Amino acid sequence: MTTEVQSQALDRLRQAARDPRGYVEDWKLRTGGLALGIFPMNFPVEITHAAGVLPVMVQAGDEAISDGNYLLTEYYCGFTRSVADQASKGQLDHLDGFMSADHCIELMGAVDVVRESLPDRKVFYGQFIAVMGHDWMDRKLRATVEEFISEMETFSGSSISTEDLHRSIGILNENRSMIRQIFQDRREGRYRVDPTLLQDIVKSSMIMDRQEHTALLREVADELASQSSSEDGLIRVHLSGHFCHAPNPDLLTAIEDCGAIVVDDDLFTGYRYVSTDVPEDSDPVEAICAWYQDRNTNAPCPTRVQHDIDWDGYLVDSVRNNKVDAVLVLMAKFCEPHMLYYPEIRKALSAADIPHLMLETEHLGMPLETIRTRLEALFEGIRRRSLQSANA
Amino acid sequence: MTTVAADTRATSKVNRLKLPEGQNMVNEYWEDIFSARERGQKVVWYNGSAVNPFFQAAGLSWAHGEAFSARLAAQELEKPAQLAAEEYGYAGELCSYARTHLGCAVLTESARSRKVNAAQTGIVGLADQEELASRLPTPDFFVNAYAGCSTGQQWDEITYRVFGKKVPIYNVDIPFLWGNKPDSTYLGGEEWEGASDYVEDQLKGMIGFIEEQTGNPFDMDALSQNMAYIKRASELRREAMALCKTGPAPATFWDWIASIAHINFMPASEGLVTYFQAVKDEIESRLENNVSGIANERYRLYFDGIMNWNKLGELARLFASYDVSVVAGRYTHNAFWQEPHLIDPENPLRGMAQHYLLCPTNHGVKTLKNMTNKDLVDYDLDGLVFHSTRTCRAFAGPQHLLAKSAEAELGLPSIFFEGDVADASFYKGEMLATRLEGMLESIDIRRTRAS
Helix, strand or coil: CCCCCCCHHHHHHHHHHHCHHHHHHHHHHHHCCCEEEECCCCCCHHHHHHCCCEEEECCCCCCCCCHHHHHCCCCCCHHHHHHHHHHHCCCCCCCCEEEECCCCHHHHHHHHHHHHHCCCCEEEECCCCCECCCCCHHHHHHHHHHHHHHHHHHHHCCCCCHHHHHHHHHHHHHHHHHHHHHHHHHHHCCCCCCHHHHHHHHHHHCCCCHHHHHHHHHHHHHHHHCCCCCCCCCEEEEEEECCCCCCCHHHHHHHHHCCEEEEEECCCCCHHHHCCCCCCCCCHHHHHHHHHHHHHHHCCCCCCECCCCCHHHHHHHHHHHCCCCEEEEEEECCCHHHHHHHHHHHHHHHHCCCCEEEEEECCCCCCHHHHHHHHHHHHHHHHHHHHHHHHC | CCCCCCCCCCCCCECCCCCHHHHHHHHHHHHHHHCCHHHCCCEEEEEECCCHHHHHHCCCEEEEHHHHHHHHHHCCCCHHHHHHHHHHCCCCCCCHHHHHHHHHHHHHHHHHHCCCCHHHHCCCCHHHHHHHCCCCCCCCEEEEEECCCCHHHHHHHHHHHHCCCCCCEEEEECCCECCCCCCCECCECHHHHHHHHHHHHHHHHHHHHHHHHHCCCCCHHHHHHHHHHHHHHHHHHHHHHHCCCCCCCCCCHHHHHHCHHHHHHCCCCHHHHHHHHHHHHHHHHHHHCCCCCECCCCEEEEEECCCCHHHHHHHHHHHHHCCEEEEEEHHHHCCCCCCHHHCCCCCCHHHHHHHHHCCCCCECHHHHHHHHHHHHHHCCCCEEEEEEECCCHHHHCCHHHHHHHHHHHHCCCEEEEEECCCCHHHCCHHHHHHHHHHHHHHHHHHHHHHC
């Protein structure tokens, strides 16, 4: 399904999403500013923004991976191998430094390759605790956020005031909130949104100057609102998983081509990324700590350890609340937290009698025809079951 | 370089240390776990860091998940648990320690709840369940204290969920030693001191949790005594390792592998000290009598990678068949209470916290390069063999950068071979032999040129 939105504003978002390097080089030329490469999934970009630095989420590249396969190993996820590949080939040279907050051993490997490949760049790692809910967490988390602020000040050469942080929090919240509204409209069926278009919107928000992005998004949102809302006969699906990087747009297109409409997701380059705002009415350091913790409530993640939060339960509730017909679990090959949690998802969805299908993805070279066959079988089964219950 | 006959078993040149009581110690330990319930002992499951001295001081029975998976793999008994895990939904690319252990958890929980029986799953035979699941007692609680690999904490969280979130769990967060600061070094700098404080504080919290679970005040004197034994055992182990720095080495990497269980999770006791005293005595005796760990040592190599437990004997024989003494490795020489000077038995928490941080997968490459290259020089080695451990991404990730560093800094060659910790299907033995022959030839050529 192709969305009819074809504005210049959308073109600019698409261009930034699909050519991050081009956008960043142009931005640096225009502004003379510094650009910081950040790694998924929980880095607090407000701190970077408050320092006047452009935060740029490092994305998986479009090229086939060569160097990355032997700088790491072939059984690291496609995203981390792609990052290593890009670093080795000089394709991250436009970024003036790098920071990361997540403890994933595969990601750490990729960041280590970046540090080795670009020895003149600052590569800072501040570990956000993945074990949530312990009494010592607040103290440690706050210390890490303060360390990020201090390191960002050193990197940018400018101090970051409380007012700077408040202002950046407001700007980032506004951007997230606008994107979230599109997700909400999609769930409610107010208009159709091509999932590849929505991916471009989210990805570009990870790269572009956020105020510029918000201005363009305002135009795009208006155009989206004028689109049709027809869903006749289509299977409403929720896309789940796919952490750290975007699923291949061809896969998203194939899903809709097989007779489905994507109405919801918890993808990283989807709702997960914009799920949570930073509170604006408190001390900004406290607020960033709260944001980090709230994210795992608003869109639970298997990379976090929190005993009272269930991703599986969240999915079941989300499916029921949003009248979803099926869940498609998109699992990036070799993603260990997802491999570990998947049986819990499968168990919960099966117990709730929710049709689901797990599709493993690779960086490039997915067997799309096989995937189409599996999707068609799933959707056909759902239609048949629906007919049977209508006739019963 | 000598070409070797395919059947290395018939002509093994391995001369392993002779310590029969060592295996008994391990067997008795597992038998004690299997019979813990009969003695009325509480059972704790844990992974990763060696927090077992705390459990011992609290009178608990402790079952280390990786150790149990490794034991199953070494005995070629891992398949039923892995099949159960697969049936439950765990992918074959998942850490095979975790996969095997979770399979045991699935079997254990199924057997306990009696909701699923062998006929219903269609995968695991009842006999297998009895052999595996019923022998590993269900946990009374979990302690998670995992360094380096992010999968460690997620693995325990999932085990907690497999048991229906009904078994209490305590998490100790161990930060990764990335080496951010200019003063960051191995055992030094602001980052190291800060991380040590942070983990030490959490250990105090863990003691409180253990007290809640046992209903008894924690016995700090017993912990001090345990750490006194471990400190002495570790000193003897390190002294014995140092005796292998010049060739021919009286003991090899495979001997150190054989004593990992002892230093990692055996009860701290006079017997543990005696065991490592015996190891050191035998090595000293071998040095005096010019006895080496393999016959005709001509090459000395470093082994980087976690152990391939299914192939321990096969690997030992293969390398020996090429006159290769594998002398040291990251897994054996940079892990398991390897810095005994940090342990103060009178005030043990800080030294314990620091050892938990010193897991060999818990350093950035910046530090790992220095550690590895130092070992290569100290042990007078000719090259490196990297066991590219298919499902242990924590160990495998930095290996290519370490190989590049050894080549650039020391001019030493490397080879890689693919295998796994507990899944034999990933092992590619033929490739290893071919690559090893190639590397040994290059070492010969270099020696010829140098002479």
